[in-house]
Every structure is written in C-alpha cells, then in structure tokens.
Amino acid sequence: MDLSRYAALFLTESREHLNAASQQLLEWERDPKATEPVVSIFRAMHTFKGMAAAMGYANLTELAHRTENLLDVLRSAPSGASPQMHDLIFRILDALESGASEAMAGGDAGLDFTGLLGELDSAAAVAQPTGSWAIPEQPREVAVPATEGRTVRVVIRHGAVMRGARALLALRRAEALGPVGLVKPAPSAFEQEEFDGRFSFRLGSTATDESIHAAITSAGEVESVEVGVEAQVAAPGERGEVAERRRQIRVDLQRLDALMNQVGELVVAKGRLAELVVGSSPELQAVSTRIGRVVAEMQSEIIQARMTPVWQVFDRFPRAVRDLSRQLGKRVSFEVEGEEIELDRAVLDEIGEPLIHLLRNAVDHGIEPPAERERKNKPAEGRILLGASRERTSVCIRVVDDGMGIDREKVLQKAIREGLVEPGTEALSDDVLLRVLARPGFTTAAVVTDVSGRGMGMDAVVSRVRGLGGSIQVESSAEGGTTFTLRLPMTLAIVRALLTRVGSERYALPLASIAETVEFNPMMVASVQGREGLVIRDRVVPTVHLRERLGVSGPAHQGRRPSVVVEVGGRRAAVVVDALVGQQEIVVESFDGPRGMLPVFSGATILGDGMPVLILDPAALV
Amino acid sequence: MSHSVLVCDDAIFMRTMISDILSQAGFEVVGEAETGREAVEKYRQLKPDLVTMDIVMPDMGGIEAVREICKSDPDAKILMCSAMGQQALVVEAIQAGAKDFVVKPFQPSRVLEAVQRVIG
Numbered sequence: 001m002d003l004s005r006y007a008a009l010f011l012t013e014s015r016e017h018l019n020a021a022s023q024q025l026l027e028w029e030r031d032p033k034a035t036e037p038v039v040s041i042f043r044a045m046h047t048f049k050g051m052a053a054a055m056g057y058a059n060l061t062e063l064a065h066r067t068e069n070l071l072d073v074l075r076s077a078p079s080g081a082s083p084q085m086h087d088l089i090f091r092i093l094d095a096l097e098s099g100a101s102e103a104m105a106g107g108d109a110g111l112d113f114t115g116l117l118g119e120l121d122s123a124a125a126v127a128q129p130t131g132s133w134a135i136p137e138q139p140r141e142v143a144v145p146a147t148e149g150r151t152v153r154v155v156i157r158h159g160a161v162m163r164g165a166r167a168l169l170a171l172r173r174a175e176a177l178g179p180v181g182l183v184k185p186a187p188s189a190f191e192q193e194e195f196d197g198r199f200s201f202r203l204g205s206t207a208t209d210e211s212i213h214a215a216i217t218s219a220g221e222v223e224s225v226e227v228g229v230e231a232q233v234a235a236p237g238e239r240g241e242v243a244e245r246r247r248q249i250r251v252d253l254q255r256l257d258a259l260m261n262q263v264g265e266l267v268v269a270k271g272r273l274a275e276l277v278v279g280s281s282p283e284l285q286a287v288s289t290r291i292g293r294v295v296a297e298m299q300s301e302i303i304q305a306r307m308t309p310v311w312q313v314f315d316r317f318p319r320a321v322r323d324l325s326r327q328l329g330k331r332v333s334f335e336v337e338g339e340e341i342e343l344d345r346a347v348l349d350e351i352g353e354p355l356i357h358l359l360r361n362a363v364d365h366g367i368e369p370p371a372e373r374e375r376k377n378k379p380a381e382g383r384i385l386l387g388a389s390r391e392r393t394s395v396c397i398r399v400v401d402d403g404m405g406i407d408r409e410k411v412l413q414k415a416i417r418e419g420l421v422e423p424g425t426e427a428l429s430d431d432v433l434l435r436v437l438a439r440p441g442f443t444t445a446a447v448v449t450d451v452s453g454r455g456m457g458m459d460a461v462v463s464r465v466r467g468l469g470g471s472i473q474v475e476s477s478a479e480g481g482t483t484f485t486l487r488l489p490m491t492l493a494i495v496r497a498l499l500t501r502v503g504s505e506r507y508a509l510p511l512a513s514i515a516e517t518v519e520f521n522p523m524m525v526a527s528v529q530g531r532e533g534l535v536i537r538d539r540v541v542p543t544v545h546l547r548e549r550l551g552v553s554g555p556a557h558q559g560r561r562p563s564v565v566v567e568v569g570g571r572r573a574a575v576v577v578d579a580l581v582g583q584q585e586i587v588v589e590s591f592d593g594p595r596g597m598l599p600v601f602s603g604a605t606i607l608g609d610g611m612p613v614l615i616l617d618p619a620a621l622v
Numbered sequence: 623m624s625h626s627v628l629v630c631d632d633a634i635f636m637r638t639m640i641s642d643i644l645s646q647a648g649f650e651v652v653g654e655a656e657t658g659r660e661a662v663e664k665y666r667q668l669k670p671d672l673v674t675m676d677i678v679m680p681d682m683g684g685i686e687a688v689r690e691i692c693k694s695d696p697d698a699k700i701l702m703c704s705a706m707g708q709q710a711l712v713v714e715a716i717q718a719g720a721k722d723f724v725v726k727p728f729q730p731s732r733v734l735e736a737v738q739r740v741i742g
Contacts, residue, residue, distance in 0.1 A: 005642075006635060006638065006639060009634065009635050009638060010635055013633060013634050013635045014635075017633075040680070043632070043678055043679070043680055046678045046705070047632055047633045047636075047678070049705065050633065050636060050676075050705055050726050050727075051633055051635045051636065053705070053706075053726055053727045054635070054636070054639060054726060054727040054728065055727075056727070065707075161706070161725045162704070162709045162712055162723065162725060164709050164713060165709055165712040165713050165716060165723055168713055168716045168717070169716060169721075169722060169723075172716065190709075190713050191709060191710040191713050192709075193707070193709055218739060218742065219739070220722065220735065220736065220739050319710075322710070
C-alpha cells in the first residue's frame with residue numbers, strides 16, 4: 001500500500017485530534033471531577049494511535065498507546081489525576097504533534113520518548129482505582145452437560161491475530177448447525193491474549209462431518225477441525241447404531257440442597273440405628289446393615305449430582321483481575337489451572353468471594369507497578385496463578401503471585417504494638433503470619449499500604465474457609481511473592497470424623513486430615529526448641545494437649561492415653577485426648593463463632609443421640 | 623452488481639484508507655459515519671450489504687452500535703475494525719453480533735479476506 005498518499009491526511013487529522021485533546025485537557029484541569037474530557041482525550045489518543053500504527057510509526061504508536069492506557073485508568077477515576085499528570089499529558093500532546101511532523105519527514109525511528117514513557121509508568125503507578133468488585137450473579141442452576149452429539153476439536157492457525165476472537169467466530173458458525181455445549185476451555189478464555197487457539201466442544205447436529213468441517217473452516221484462520229465421536233464405544237454387533245443416549249434434565253439447585261439435607265438426616269439416623277441394634281436380633285442387624293448400605297449409595301449419588309467444575313466460578317475472575325490491574329496501572333498475566341476439577345456446588349458457591357479477595361490482594365498489594373518491577377529485574381508483567389488440584393479427599397486451590405511478598409517486618413511491628421505476639425519476637429513464621437493477618441480488622445491493606453481494605457477482610461476469608469471444613473495456609477517471602485493455599489473438602493455436607501473425648505465433652509476431627517492414631521506415652525516425649533513433642537518412629541511430632549488448649553477443667557489424665565496425629569499441608573501434630581470414641585459420619589453445620597471463641601473449631605454437628613459436638617479445625621492445631 | 627458498504631470510523635484517515643481498499647476491490651462505499659449513533663442511523667437509511675465498524679468512537683461506541691443494528695437486523699454483516707490488544711472488546715463485539723474482524727494496521731489482503739467471509 002502506498003502510504004505517502006495518506007501522509008498529508010495523517011498530519012492534518014492528527015493535528016486536529018491533538019488540538020481537540022488539548023482543549024479537553026484544559027477543561028479537565030478546570031474541573032478535575034468531570035469525566036467527559038478524559039473520555040474525549042482517551043478517544044483522541046486511541047484514534048491517533050490507530051493512524052500512527054497504520055503509517056508504520058512505531059515510536060509514536062507506543063507513546064500514544066501508553067498514554068491511552070493511563071487515560072483508561074483515569075477514565076474511571078478522573079479526580080485521581082494530579083496536576084502533575086495533567087502537565088505530563090500536555091507535554092505528551094506536544095511531543096506527539098512535533099513527533100508527527102518529524103515522522104513524516106522520515107524520522108520516526110529517531111524519536112526518543114524514553115523520558116515521557118518513564119513518567120507515564122510512574123503516573124500509572126499512583127493513579128488510584130475506584131470501582132466495585134461486585135461478583136456477577138451466577139445462575140443458581142446445575143448445568144447438566146449435554147453428552148449427546150459429537151465432539152469437535154478446532155485449532156486456530158498459529159500466526160493468526162486474536163485467536164480467541166477467531167475461536168468465538170468458529171463457535172458461532174458451529175452454533176448455526178445445532179446446539180453447542182461443553183466448550184473447553186471455557187469461552188472466557190477467548191478473551192485472554194495468551195489463548196493458544198485450541199478448543200473443543202460438543203455439537204448436537206445432524207450435519208455431516210464434512211459440512212461441519214466446512215462451516216467451521218469458513219470462520220477463517222482455522223488450521224484444523226476434527227469431528228469425532230466420544231470414546232463411547234458401541235457394543236459389538238451394534239455397529240451403526242447410535243450409542244446409548246444419556247438423557248439430561250436441569251434441576252433447581254434448591255431441590256438438590258433439600259435432598260442433600262434429607263440424606264444428611266438419614267445418614268445420622270442410620271448411625272444411631274447401627275448403635276441401637278448392637279446385640280439385638282440378627283434379622284434386625286441385617287436390616288440395619290442393608291439400610292446403611294443403601295443410604296451410603298444414595299449419599300454418594302447425590303454428592304455426584306452436586307459436583308460442579310470449578311470453572312463455573314473461576315470463569316469470572318480473569319475479567320475481574322484484568323479490570324483491577326488496569327485500574328491500578330499494573331500489568332498482570334493471569335493463569336488458571338485445573339478448571340475442570342469438581343467441587344460440591346455448595347462449597348463452590350462459598351469460595352467465590354474469598355478467592356476474589358485473595359486475587360484482589362494479589363493485584364493490589366502483591367504485584368508491583370511495572371516500573372518498580374523492572375527496577376527489581378523482574379518481568380514488567382506480574383504473574384498471578386489460580387490453580388485447583390485434587391488431593392485425596394480434598395481439593396486444593398492455590399492463589400500464587402510473584403509480587404513483593406508480605407512485609408513481615410511491618411506486620412510484626414504492628415502485631416507487637418497490638419499485643420498479638422510477644423514483644424521481642426524476631427521473626428514471623430508463616431503460621432503466625434496467617435494468624436495475625438486473620439485477626440478481625442487486621443487487614444493486609446492496613447499494614448502494607450494505606451489503601452483501605454474493601455469487601456471482606458482476611459479474617460472473613462479464613463473463617464469462611466474454616467467454616468467449610470477447609471484450611472488455609474500462607475507462604476510469603478520478601479520479593480518471592482505470596483502463595484495462599486486453600487484445602488477444601490470436595491463436599492461439605494457429610495464428612496467422616498473421628499470422635500474423641502476430653503473430660504465429659506466429645507469433639508470431632510475430620511478423618512481426611514488424620515494420619516494415624518498413636519498412644520501418647522510420657523516416656524516417649526522429647527523436647528524440641530522448647531516445645532514438647534512425641535517420638536513416633538524416630539520422628540518428633542509436636543504435641544497439642546487438647547485439655548489444656550481448650551481449657552477444660554478437672555483432673556488431667558496422667559500416664560498413657562490416646563493421641564490423634566493430624567496432618568495438614570505436610571505439617572503434623574499429635575493431638576492428645578482422654579479417649580477415642582469412634583468413627584462416624586457427621587453432617588457439618590458451619591457457624592460464625594462468637595468473638596473470643598477459641599479459633600480451633602470449624603463447625604459443629606448434632607450426633608444421632610441428639611447431642612451437639614464441636615468439630616475441631618486440624619489446620620488450627622498443627 | 624457491486625456490494626454496498628457503510629464505513630464507520632471517527633478518523634477521516636481511517637475511513638479514507640478503508641474506503642480506498644474496498645473501492646479498489648470493486649465495492650461501492652455508499653456512506654460513512656463518524657460516531658456510533660450516526661452508524662445506526664445510516665444503517666437504517668442505506669441498508670448496506672456490509673458495515674465496517676471501529677470500536678472506539680464518540681457518541682455511542684462501535685460495540686453498542688453493533689448491538690443496536692443487530693436488534694433490528696440480526697443478519698447485518700458487520701466487520702469490526704480493532705486495534706491490537708483489544709481482544710476482549712472484539713469478543714464482546716462478536717457476542718453482540720459482529721460477523722468478523724480485522725486488526726489495525728490494516729493489510730488490504732486481510733481486510734478483503736474478512737470481507738469475503740462476511741459477505742460469503
């Protein structure tokens with residue numbers, strides 16, 4: 001294309017836009033709260049950028065682009081612009097105007113905007129965000145995937161621009177042929193610049209493979225289309241026949257909840273029945289056993305029906321992280337792993353907010369502004385990972401950032417001032433750090449920056465997770481970033497627990513976090529760093545005397561007694577109790593404990609005999 | 623008969639460039655619009671075979687204009703013109719009903735390929 005034809009047009013029109021932007025900038029200085037001027041300048045900058053890019057003027061394009069980014073942040077908070085910022089934008093407008101003339105004379109390559117770009121970075125770092133973090137309402141329905149139809153796998157050509165948008169176009173073409181479901185990755189991934197162009201979906205259509213192929217290819221930039229049948233192999237002799245079709249219906253989540261509650265009651269009653277029939281007639285015992293088996297099957301079916309892939313909640317996070325990082329002028333690449341991992345819908349519903357809080361913390365307090373990162377020899381773009389994985393009977397969700405880490409020194413000082421740790425404490429362990437962060441009102445925001453915390457605080461996050469029978473850990477090192485690890489039960493309604501007794505009270509410990517039970521023998525006690533530990537097969541495991549921890553009065557047991565070794569995230573503790581009562585399935589009721597309650601309980605349950613029992617939080621014991 | 627086109631962009635520079643590319647390929651540019659609102663109005667009057675739509679425009683952006691146009695004519699053939707790094711917006715535009723997109727700076731061959739796919 002002969003660009004010289006457009007050169008004159010470029011020059012006159014860019015001048016017009018830059019002049020208009022100057023006018024608007026004056027307007028903005030007069031009335032810093034007005035939004036219209038910012039929007040106009042933003043648009044002028046965007047238009048200028050497009051024209052400069054078309055002319056091939058890379059340096060002008062870059063300066064306009066970075067200015068546009070700053071304006072994008074300021075656009076949602078125009079009063080966040082300081083007089084220095086107004087001044088900076090004035091100088092940029094001047095630089096662009098003279099730059100445009102120089103570029104026309106063939107001098108774009110010689111333009112040097114390093115100084116202005118540096119100032120833009122610093123300005124972006126202080127631009128204050130506004131806006132709320134409302135989580136969009138999710139339809140409260142369990143979407144039952146269509147297993148009918150054929151699986152279609154599509155690859156968008158590697159060099160194609162905006163492969164995500166292209167993928168969406170291909171999907172549109174497929175939708176013209178029939179209903180489309182089970183899109184993997186979730187369509188929100190299409191908005192990500194990193195999307196690799198590979199996706200698959202199920203298509204319910206009678207069209208031939210060839211016409212599906214042709215329709216999708218017509219979206220453009222398609223490298224390959226694979227139309228196949230899922231590995232549902234038809235039985236021998238039935239070839240040519242359609243494999244057995246599974247039928248699906250959609251069920252209101254409340255129905256499933258109600259059913260789950262009833263099954264929960266049934267489980268408790270079953271437990272009670274099993275206790276009562278001991279010693280009675282063999283027929284009665286046989287019936288009890290049979291009921292027990294059926295109830296267990298019902299329970300596992302209903303739990304299966306409630307399992308929902310985590311992407312249903314994770315899907316809204318990329319947009320939220322993108323918006324916040326933009327508002328804050330930070331550059332963040334956000335990755336999601338394990339989005340196909342399934343969790344009980346009820347657990348999933350509860351963790352959206354805590355995760356948003358952790359992600360917000362990561363963007364706000366973790367990831368540094370690009371300029372600061374570059375000074376530290378880190379990539380300008382920060383990295384946040386949200387990963388889900390299966391761990392035995394629980395699901396582990398990690399929020400990892402490669403930002404500045406939590407400033408332990410500041411947290412420690414504040415914790416000492418507030419009497420949360422002993423004066424003279426020299427360093428905070430990860431455990432203590434979490435405990436300090438989780439104090440009501442003790443937010444990272446109040447500690448690390450002066451930006452006030454919004455939404456739920458760290459204390460609410462911790463208690464929500466514990467309320468679900470889960471645990472939360474933090475690892476953070478200066479400059480090494482911060483990792484929050486949440487371990488959640490796959491289902492919260494019913495868990496197997498070990499009942500223990502201290503004094504006259506019974507306490508439940510979730511079986512999922514119990515490694516073993518061993519005898520606590522005072523002869524086998526060792527002292528490590530001033531802490532008592534129990535020697536178990538050449539390893540010293542710290543002991544927790546539940547009687548002391550809970551402040552139970554009455555004569556303490558001496559001599560040998562049972563202990564329960566709990567393990568959370570690789571750390572163990574031997575919990576010493578008076579007696580073991582037995583294993584039982586319990587229906588967990590989470591609760592918000594009253595203030596001042598010992599932070600060692602995650603919930604409560606009512607046993608078959610009608611007595612309430614508190615559930616111990618293993619994470620608070622190790 | 624050549625296809626009629628409505629070109630929507632707030633910069634004359636861009637409108638000229640797109641118009642040149644399309645008319646050289648035998649299309650007839652029947653109208654131009656500088657704002658989203660104007661695009662919606664002109665679409666109603668002119669009923670063009672094809673629309674090229676910038677995303678960022680004053681007085682109703684391109685995405686909103688797509689939504690408006692598709693409300694009355696779901697089969698409207700709209701080609702989005704986007705800058706690099708606007709993938710999320712392009713995705714939004716496609717969800718609103720746009721049929722394809724090209725990314726600035728324009729290469730005439732790319733623009734024409736996309737137009738062919740849209741006119742199909």
